[in-house]
Amino acid sequence: MITKPTAVLAATLLAIGTALAASGTSQAASCPSGQFCAWTDADFGGQRTNWSGDDHDWEDPIQDQDSSWANHGISGPGIKDHVQVYENPGLIGFGTVCLGPGQEINSNSWGNDSGDSHTWKMEC
Numbered sequence: 001m002i003t004k005p006t007a008v009l010a011a012t013l014l015a016i017g018t019a020l021a022a023s024g025t026s027q028a029a030s031c032p033s034g035q036f037c038a039w040t041d042a043d044f045g046g047q048r049t050n051w052s053g054d055d056h057d058w059e060d061p062i063q064d065q066d067s068s069w070a071n072h073g074i075s076g077p078g079i080k081d082h083v084q085v086y087e088n089p090g091l092i093g094f095g096t097v098c099l100g101p102g103q104e105i106n107s108n109s110w111g112n113d114s115g116d117s118h119t120w121k122m123e124c
């Protein structure tokens with residue numbers, strides 16, 4: 001009576017995990033696992049820059065040229081898995097785009113050509 005529902009639950013969790021893995025592989029943007037990526041053109045086009053950590057002073061070609069973004073960072077409890085981009089170096093000024101784990105933004109008029117720094121954080 002106990003093992004059967006547990007087995008069903010386990011099977012359900014396994015199915016959810018498989019579905020998540022499947023959706024992960026179907027992401028539009030080409031960005032390495034564990035990294036935050038930004039492109040100079042919308043729709044993940046142009047030149048890509050990618051980071052595994054923070055960068056408080058973006059350089060060419062991505063500085064003030066970012067037009068699409070993807071967060072392929074590792075997610076989990078206690079992990080800084082969100083990415084906040086700022087309009088100025090040093091994580092100051094307005095935030096432009098903020099991405100949750102796995103989120104991809106193919107264009108954003110507010111954040112377009114504005115980024116100068118970013119940091120990984122717990123939430124947006």
Ligand SMILES: [Ca+2]
Nearest residue numbers: 040065066067
């Ligand atoms: Ca651009």
